Amino acid sequence: MPLFLSIYQIFQMNWLGVTIIDNTYMYIMLAGYLSLVFVLYPAKGSAPHDRVPWYDICLFAICAAICIYFAAHGMKIRHSGWEYVAPWLPTLCSVLLCLLVLEAVRRVTDIAMLIMCIILTIFPMVAEYMPGFLAGPSYDPLTAARLFAMGMSGILGIPLYTVATLLIGFMLFGVVLMKTGGGEFFFKLAQSMLGTSRGGAAKISILASTFFGSISGSTVSNTLTTGAMTIPAMKRSGFSPHYAAAIEACASTGGPIMPPVMGAAAFIMASFLNVPYAFVVVGALIPALLYYLGLYVQVDAYAVKADLKGLSRAELPSFIQTLKEGWQYLFVIVVLVYLLLTLKLEERAPFYASATLLLLAACKKRSRLSLRKIVELIVDTGKVVVQLVAILAAAGMIIGGLSFTGVALSFSGEIVRMVGGHILPMLIVGAIASFILGLGMTITACYIFLAIVLVPGLVEFGIDPLAAHLFVFYWGVLSEITPPVALCVSAASGLAGSDFMKSGWTAMRLGAVKYIVPFFFAYNPALLTHGTAWEVTYTVFFAAVGVISLGSALEGYLIGVGIIKNWYVRAALFCGGLLTAFPEGYTTIVGVGVVLGVALIGYFMAAREAQRSPA
Numbered sequence: 001m002p003l004f005l006s007i008y009q010i011f012q013m014n015w016l017g018v019t020i021i022d023n024t025y026m027y028i029m030l031a032g033y034l035s036l037v038f039v040l041y042p043a044k045g046s047a048p049h050d051r052v053p054w055y056d057i058c059l060f061a062i063c064a065a066i067c068i069y070f071a072a073h074g075m076k077i078r079h080s081g082w083e084y085v086a087p088w089l090p091t092l093c094s095v096l097l098c099l100l101v102l103e104a105v106r107r108v109t110d111i112a113m114l115i116m117c118i119i120l121t122i123f124p125m126v127a128e129y130m131p132g133f134l135a136g137p138s139y140d141p142l143t144a145a146r147l148f149a150m151g152m153s154g155i156l157g158i159p160l161y162t163v164a165t166l167l168i169g170f171m172l173f174g175v176v177l178m179k180t181g182g183g184e185f186f187f188k189l190a191q192s193m194l195g196t197s198r199g200g201a202a203k204i205s206i207l208a209s210t211f212f213g214s215i216s217g218s219t220v221s222n223t224l225t226t227g228a229m230t231i232p233a234m235k236r237s238g239f240s241p242h243y244a245a246a247i248e249a250c251a252s253t254g255g256p257i258m259p260p261v262m263g264a265a266a267f268i269m270a271s272f273l274n275v276p277y278a279f280v281v282v283g284a285l286i287p288a289l290l291y292y293l294g295l296y297v298q299v300d301a302y303a304v305k306a307d308l309k310g311l312s313r314a315e316l317p318s319f320i321q322t323l324k325e326g327w328q329y330l331f332v333i334v335v336l337v338y339l340l341l342t343l344k345l346e347e348r349a350p351f352y353a354s355a356t357l358l359l360l361a362a363c364k365k366r367s368r369l370s371l372r373k374i375v376e377l378i379v380d381t382g383k384v385v386v387q388l389v390a391i392l393a394a395a396g397m398i399i400g401g402l403s404f405t406g407v408a409l410s411f412s413g414e415i416v417r418m419v420g421g422h423i424l425p426m427l428i429v430g431a432i433a434s435f436i437l438g439l440g441m442t443i444t445a446c447y448i449f450l451a452i453v454l455v456p457g458l459v460e461f462g463i464d465p466l467a468a469h470l471f472v473f474y475w476g477v478l479s480e481i482t483p484p485v486a487l488c489v490s491a492a493s494g495l496a497g498s499d500f501m502k503s504g505w506t507a508m509r510l511g512a513v514k515y516i517v518p519f520f521f522a523y524n525p526a527l528l529t530h531g532t533a534w535e536v537t538y539t540v541f542f543a544a545v546g547v548i549s550l551g552s553a554l555e556g557y558l559i560g561v562g563i564i565k566n567w568y569v570r571a572a573l574f575c576g577g578l579l580t581a582f583p584e585g586y587t588t589i590v591g592v593g594v595v596l597g598v599a600l601i602g603y604f605m606a607a608r609e610a611q612r613s614p615a
Contacts, residue, residue, distance in 0.1 A: 066093045098155075151404075156396065167388070171385055173215075186211035206296055223492050230244075249503070413457065434472045546577045
């Protein structure tokens with residue numbers, strides 16, 4: 001029912017003159033999705049799996065009843081100021097809803113997210129006793145609970161509003177794409193395009209994960225889905241288990257940064273910036289492509305050094321035949337992008353795209369959905385939304401704890417004061433904070449917290465607002481491939497049967513560009529297409545040259561030169577690539593000079609060695 005309610009609300013159908021106001025709509029969404037957490041996610045690992053315990057049924061009923069009560073009184077909440085003064089029943093419901101959200105987030109995430117939520121739920125009650133910039137106005141526990149449950153900066157804040165009005169359609173589109181066979185098509189397309197090239201199995205992994213990730217925006221699920229197919233193929237073709245795991249982990253973590261979908265955080269980013277989602281998509285495209293370029297260059301270089309061949313054409317699907325069988329999947333993505341970028345129908349675009357794909361799929365027996373599969377589609381969409389609603393409702397409480405007290409702004413200002421007005425220390429502080437929080441929180445929750453407390457400080461330094469948001473977002477995502485947590489590496493290592501730490505260090509090297517690129521676009525937003533056509537073209541070209549040089553240095557192979565054995569030549573090439581990619585005129589000129597010098601030295605050294613070698 002909540003899915004159909006979303007369609008009714010987003011398309012503003014107003015059947016029989018019924019108009020649903022925003023807070024009523026979101027309470028109904030909570031009733032439909034948050035309550036299901038207590039049915040789908042057990043309270044503890046030892047809970048029975050063949051039945052729902054009585055206490056979970058009670059929590060489900062209480063949660064649904066509270067949210068329906070609030071939905072029925074949505075107009076009173078809005079116009080009577082119930083978040084400050086309310087009768088005893090809505091006050092009691094507010095307290096219970098806050099506790100239910102905390103329990104829900106405990107079940108769907110880990111302890112770090114819960115601790116963060118508890119701290120910032122209690123914070124408004126003790127803010128006046130805090131020292132320095134952490135001090136702010138305090139609220140009694142009941143008022144704080146009402147603000148969290150009924151205020152528009154708490155549970156019903158930007159994160160939940162975004163999933164209720166924008167993100168749910170894209171989640172539906174992703175499920176429709178997979179249910180109609182889109183996942184199989186994109187994997188075959190990657191096989192047919194890159195399978196015969198050297199190291200083809202790894203390049204298939206990169207391209208397939210790019211396709212999957214750009215639609216799902218997920219990381220671990222992307223790793224498990226594509227890795228189950230690509231990792232065994234890489235191992236058979238000669239890649240070591242730890243290298244195969246690292247490639248798949250790095251390729252899959254590109255999902256959240258790769259348009260057009262990118263995951264929940266990108267949609268919330270658009271809401272924070274108060275810009276169309278298409279603005280975020282266009283800006284994020286070039287940095288994502290640079291990341292995949294760096295990964296591809298390293299894999300290609302590794303294949304040359306290890307003398308790894310491509311797969312035989314006989315075991316790969318035909319490119320033309322693959323397009324004939326699955327052209328509708330490419331067509332519907334073009335439709336989605338057109339609706340987003342040209343017609344600006346952000347909320348409705350994924351629904352139109354889903355309907356188009358279902359109609360096209362119905363024309364082919366192979367992809368046609370039966371009634372049972374349609375029911376599965378609706379259920380699967382609901383399962384995806386359930387977890388996200390719990391996380392984003394809790395994220396709303398994090399935002400509320402900071403915004404009610406005014407600490408968010410003072411926190412950001414204090415960081416600016418501490419770094420003394422220097423942009424590089426500010427970026428380093430931001431990177432470290434993003435990374436540490438990313439170790440224990442979901443990517444979305446980590447981004448939301450930093451967007452509140454850190455991004456305003458970055459913007460105060462004159463950094464482009466989109467660049468500031470993407471900077472903390474990138475560094476939050478990096479925890480997925482960086483030990484000791486590295487969830488994607490853990491998943492890939494399990495599939496590959498490799499050592500986790502060895503795979504983790506390899507993933508860090510393969511994903512090195514993702515650590516560096518955020519600093520580039522923070523200094524020059526031309527990498528986000530913010531600038532004149534000449535500025536963007538110039539900046540992107542030299543960034544690409546720099547990334548190719550970086551990848552070549554890390555793997556020890558440069559096209560046209562060959563294998564680079566001397567560590568100091570590789571170090572010089574790395575520094576040259578770094579300077580070339582850095583978006584500033586003088587450093588770029590110096591970097592290009594260093595890269596050309598290294599290439600010439602490497603060429604002559606290789607030629608001399610060839611002359612010395614016996615014929």
